[in-house]
Amino acid sequence: MARRTYNQFCATAKTLDLIGERWTLLVVRELLSGPKRFGDLHRSLPGLGTALLSSRLRYLEAEGLVRSTTLPAPARTPAYELTEAGEELRPVVMAMARWGMRWALDGPAEGEAFEPGWAVLGMQAIFDPEGAEGIDAVFEFRIGDEVLHARIGGGEIDSRYGPADRPDAVIVATAEAFAEVASGRLRLADAIAAGRVEVSGDRSALSEMKRAFRWPERADRRTGQARATS
Amino acid sequence: MARRTYNQFCATAKTLDLIGERWTLLVVRELLSGPKRFGDLHRSLPGLGTALLSSRLRYLEAEGLVRSTTLPAPARTPAYELTEAGEELRPVVMAMARWGMRWALDGPAEGEAFEPGWAVLGMQAIFDPEGAEGIDAVFEFRIGDEVLHARIGGGEIDSRYGPADRPDAVIVATAEAFAEVASGRLRLADAIAAGRVEVSGDRSALSEMKRAFRWPERADRRTGQARATS
């Protein structure tokens, strides 16, 4: 019955005691973009069975990282959301995302799952407040059949699910094309030139958007050498 | 034979594919304070068997996060060290350390392992470049039977094993007392008043040191309420 723990007086080890088990941090990642229902979580995490998801959620709830809530009208269905402690794991996930974009992300490979929400977090991870200085614009993304948007202003980014109110530019792409751009594997300009990404609205807002992000330079773990972007 | 992977096109998931297994990130944490021999790693990680440690090291080596090296004279023994990719996991570990200090670190509890090197990383985690502006000083710490030092200057901190060249102040404490202070559970002033920490040398350098760190406010995960420090 005793939970497995590293039994070390070390903040990092204690953190891993809480979120180090398989799937746990990915559940947190899902909830970082807002409350989600059990089924949504299950769908976003292929390979994670309902039994284990249930167990993870109960554990996170008992530990105060997640709480149950009820979705606002008209949904009114039960859902899970992060507590303050859970929300503050965002810097941990962002640090991992930046590292992964630089050292680990290839593909997308055949058969890999992809959720546009992951790219939303990726955008937050590489947002650069300095580069975004003076920018105030709203972008809508239509990725496959999902719609999300990002509002850049005041040196901050706020990216969420759903359509934008009055977007300055609209970006339309397949999930795969968007994934390649968001991961830094394909340059936005090349994707547009190839017709894999379509942009409507204010073209100058688009060039501003590029300023607001700083993609980590991709490199090979074994050699440390930079890898081509496009 | 196929390695277990989340199979997601997501930078965070890819990172977890590499460092998400049990013990892996703690091995990285150990190597963040410099090259270490197999036996040193084994001793610092009670509960991790030699078989699993060996397997983790071979995996990390194959993946380009760790490489074998030879310790400089007079040791000349084989050891392991981080590659550039491994070293760049530092922000991930630091983010976890900050979260853990705020939300997870109690104790130290009976029977918990503690290595002074962990506190060295903790100091890096809570170092505040703004607060450290204008400070230029060297501190030596004698924790139990280990000696380490920190050099603060130019808005940066450089903390390492071994004695300092000409320290401005020397701090002597038991491992337990030092751990309590470094974790933010006990205030330095109180520890000195209680005679659990002794300071010699420049007292003004010491008060400068306090400015250079920003302890996260400790809070309870379930309630979000702040917890007393001392």
Added chain:
DNA sequence: CGGCATCCATTTTGATACTG
């Protein structure tokens, strides 16, 4: 559908013993 519990095959791990 949302939210589990149960059963079982496969992987991972922890502990102990042993070798160059």
Added chain:
DNA sequence: CAGTATCAAAATGGATGCCG
């Protein structure tokens, strides 16, 4: 010191069934 070999215990993944 620096690991391998072996085996038992625990965690995981997948399928199935139940219940409001």
